[in-house]
Structures are given as structure tokens and as C-alpha cells.
Amino acid sequence: xxxxxxxxxxxxxxxxxxxxxxxxxxxxxxxxxxxxxxxxxxxxxxxxxxxxxxxxxxxxxxxxxxxxxxxxxxxxxxxxxxxxxxxxxxxxxxxxxxxxxxxxxxxxxxxxxxxxxxxxxxxxxxxxxxxxxxxxxxxxxx
Amino acid sequence: xxxxxxxxxxxxxxxxxxxxxxxxxxxxxxxxxxxxxxxxxxxxxxxxxxxxxxxxxxxxxxxxxxxxxxxxxxxxxxxxxxxxxxxxxxxxxxxxxxxxxxxxxxxxxxxxxxxxxxxxxxxxxxxxxxxxxxxxxxxxxxxxxxxxxx
Numbered sequence: 001x002x003x004x005x006x007x008x009x010x011x012x013x014x015x016x017x018x019x020x021x022x023x024x025x026x027x028x029x030x031x032x033x034x035x036x037x038x039x040x041x042x043x044x045x046x047x048x049x050x051x052x053x054x055x056x057x058x059x060x061x062x063x064x065x066x067x068x069x070x071x072x073x074x075x076x077x078x079x080x081x082x083x084x085x086x087x088x089x090x091x092x093x094x095x096x097x098x099x100x101x102x103x104x105x106x107x108x109x110x111x112x113x114x115x116x117x118x119x120x121x122x123x124x125x126x127x128x129x130x131x132x133x134x135x136x137x138x139x140x141x142x
Numbered sequence: 143x144x145x146x147x148x149x150x151x152x153x154x155x156x157x158x159x160x161x162x163x164x165x166x167x168x169x170x171x172x173x174x175x176x177x178x179x180x181x182x183x184x185x186x187x188x189x190x191x192x193x194x195x196x197x198x199x200x201x202x203x204x205x206x207x208x209x210x211x212x213x214x215x216x217x218x219x220x221x222x223x224x225x226x227x228x229x230x231x232x233x234x235x236x237x238x239x240x241x242x243x244x245x246x247x248x249x250x251x252x253x254x255x256x257x258x259x260x261x262x263x264x265x266x267x268x269x270x271x272x273x274x275x276x277x278x279x280x281x282x283x284x285x286x287x288x289x290x291x292x
Contacts, residue, residue: 001176001177001178004175004176004178005176007175007258008172008175008176011172011258011261011262011265012172012265014262015262015265015266015269016269017272018270019265019269019287020267020268022270022272023270130284130287
């Protein structure tokens with residue numbers, strides 16, 4: 001029974017510690033406005049000034065030199081939304097964009113409205129394909 | 143194939159209901175482990191099964207939360223789709239059933255290992271809202287194009 005109690009205490013400390021750490025991080029994120037207060041969705045900073053413009057929605061496909069599917073994603077978006085602007089940017093050339101949108105996988109695709117406000121962040125090629133299938137107009141969907 | 147009995151998008155629920163369920167489950171399994179009450183495992187397999195198979199209204203703990211605790215609390219800040227936690231409970235049922243079989247077969251260590259996996263995941267879900275079973279449901283649902291209520 002002592003051994004079992006010890007196992008339980010260890011497990012409780014592990015889970016309790018993880019819970020407290022998670023809550024702290026989450027509270028800190030919320031405090032700096034990284035999450036929408038009502039929906040809990042992550043909020044991302046607007047497109048940098050040099051990538052904004054032309055008064056139309058922008059798709060920013062963040063790629064790497066070895067990303068095979070990024071070109072396909074860019075083509076699929078351009079095909080589905082011919083009136084939108086589609087930019088493919090290599091994050092190794094613009095590392096600050098990788099930080100700004102927390103890119104861990106290529107392609108990470110940022111969808112922004114005409115004012116540069118980010119409405120969607122899609123990780124992976126499949127996410128973009130299913131997102132294109134889900135919405136008629138991603139900017140009007142929000 | 144949508145019928146009136148099983149709407150495509152079920153009514154959202156107070157997320158604190160499943161959280162209570164997970165908390166009680168974690169505590170009960172933990173106590174059972176320390177005091178070698180292995181029958182806690184099949185009892186909670188049944189408790190989870192009722193909610194998972196027939197809906198939150200039939201889950202004893204969720205029902206208790208809804209009728210006794212919830213009226214005393216402020217209304218929930220947000221609601222959630224009942225299907226992810228229901229799927230998670232079904233995963234719990236599978237684990238706890240397997241644990242019960244292990245106990246009956248005399249494999250006590252295996253039984254408690256399976257039960258404690260459920261206890262840790264339930265405690266994590268109750269404490270943080272990170273619900274591993276729900277995430278599995280969401281991945282599958284997204285692949286199949288299921289529309290979520292919230």
C-alpha cells in the first residue's frame with residue numbers, strides 16, 4: 001500500500017504540475033491577447049506592412065526550400081480564389097515571419113482580409129485543401 | 143441520414159459536466175489503486191458506458207452535476223459539443239473493460255496499469271481541459287468532415 005500511495009502521489013504531482021504550468025501559460029497568453037476572449041481561438045498579429053496591400057484578401061503560404069507541397073498549395077489557392085492575392089514566402093529568408101506565425105511545419109498558411117487582419121492560420125497542406133472545400137469566401141466566413 | 147432523434151449537430155453542453163465526471167473518475171480510480179479496490183474499475187466502466195452509449199443525460203456523474211451542482215453555479219462561459227467528450231468516455235470504457243478482464247484473469251499489474259492510464263488522462267482533462275480522447279475524436283471528425291456544434 002505504501003508503494004501504491006507513492007505511485008499515486010508521483011502521478012498526482014506530475015498531473016498537478018502539468019495542470020498548473022498549462023494554466024499559467026494560458027493565463028499569460030490570454031493576458032497579452034493571444035486568444036480571443038469569447039471563442040478561445042488563437043489570435044495572430046496582422047500581416048507585416050510590406051506584405052499588405054492591394055485591398056484584397058491575402059494568402060501567405062509560408063514555405064521552406066525543401067517544401068514539396070507548398071507550390072501545390074499556392075496553386076490550389078490561386079485556382080480556388082482567383083481574385084485573392086497568394087504569396088509564397090520562404091521562412092528561411094524571412095525568419096521573423098516564422099516567429100510571428102509560430103511556423104513549425106511547412107506549409108503554414110495565413111489567410112488575411114484586405115486590411116491585413118489574420119482570419120485563419122492553417123497548418124499543413126491538407127488543412128488548406130479542406131479549408132478551401134469548406135468555405136466559399138474565407139474572409140466573409142468570419 | 144439525419145432523423146429527429148439523432149440530429150446532425152447535437153445541442154451543446156456545459157463543459158463542466160464532463161470535467162466533473164473526469165475529476166470523480168480520477169479520484170475514484172486513484173483511491174481504488176491505493177486501497178486495492180479493483181471493483182472500482184468495473185463500476186466506473188459502467189458509469190462511463192452509460193454516458194457514452196446513451197448520452198450525457200444518462201451518465202450518473204454528469205446527471206448529478208446537471209441537477210445538483212450546476213444550479214448553484216454561475217452559467218457556463220461557453221458551451222461545447224458533447225461528442226468529443228462522449229467519444230473520450232468510450233475510449234475510457236474500452237480501457238476500463240480491458241482492465242477488468244485483466245483483474246479477473248489475475249493480471250493485477252496490467253489491470254492497474256490500464257486503469258491508471260485512464261486516471262491520469264482523466265485528471266489531466268479535469269485539471270486543464272486537455273482531453274486526449276476528445277482530440278482523437280476531433281482529428282477523425284475533421285477527416286470525415288463532421289460539423290461541430292461549437
